Amino acid sequence: MNGAPQARRGGNTRQRIQDVALGFFLERGYEKTSLREVADELGISKPAVYYHFKTKEDILVGLLGDVGRELDALIAWGREQPRTLESKRELLARYSVIFDNAAPLFRIMQQNIATLSELTVGQEFTDRTTALAALLKDADAPMAAQVRCVSALLTLHFGTFALEYIDGAAEDKRLALLDSATELLTSAYAVQETADGPAA
Template structure:
């Protein structure tokens, strides 16, 4: 029974995300989500009482993955190889959650109260510290922030770039590593 409930919950989340991306957060109602799913509003309310609760659940997956990445990074020595691997793993998370990231990016004003802004800020601070070499200068810290922004927001800029998306993502990672002045892997 739990599996079925979680499958339904995931279908609701995916359908809501599709509608939010198509129409925008403010222009999408729970009724419309229920209609697209072919369920009653009562069935939808069983899983999510409000649209805000539904949106918060979308952010939970990203938050959990970022928290796991930060935890992994903190358990590793601060080496160029680990910093490069942190960027790579972050790129995978960004790629995996691209639709959710796009939704949050396109609906920032409407979602300020829904989204876990403090958690996101904490993850960014932690990741910045983790990809910065020990005893960093101000320039090193700025390079770390620039590299993270490249990995986080670069995929949006690359969407319309010709070529293989994976090759473009690899190039983006290479540039982020160059921003950090990480040596090329052997």
């Protein structure tokens, strides 16, 4: 399996299945990966894979389970915060860490968006992204301000994938990308202030 991460020899069969499937998903795409290939790579029977995962989607759901819980916790935290620029900056900062840590999984979703958008796991990610966008923008803000808030989120999404083409330490690149997203978010407030006009 060229270019794919090797399955950990230690650990249980369920984890090894996820490791090998992740490698195949990254290397050849979700749609072109079969459970038979995963079983063959591990040297186990297909029924042994079925014991843990009935479908490829089940594997992907398992892989995304932890990050999904992190996103749900972040959304819950965001809903409890005052709708201030400071809170929204912190939301972006926390999201940046989650997204960066799970970049391989999100890359799979991005590369297979047409297929995964029809699956439950794809819809759940869309719902979470929509919830995060709603926390960053204010419904009564000018359209231009709302666009900048949503663009800040998308900057983290698509910018993370582009970072591999830029030289530099991984953490330095993440922080530079976060700075760009934060600048967009902050500029939304400048648009808002302009629209509101000077205080009486």
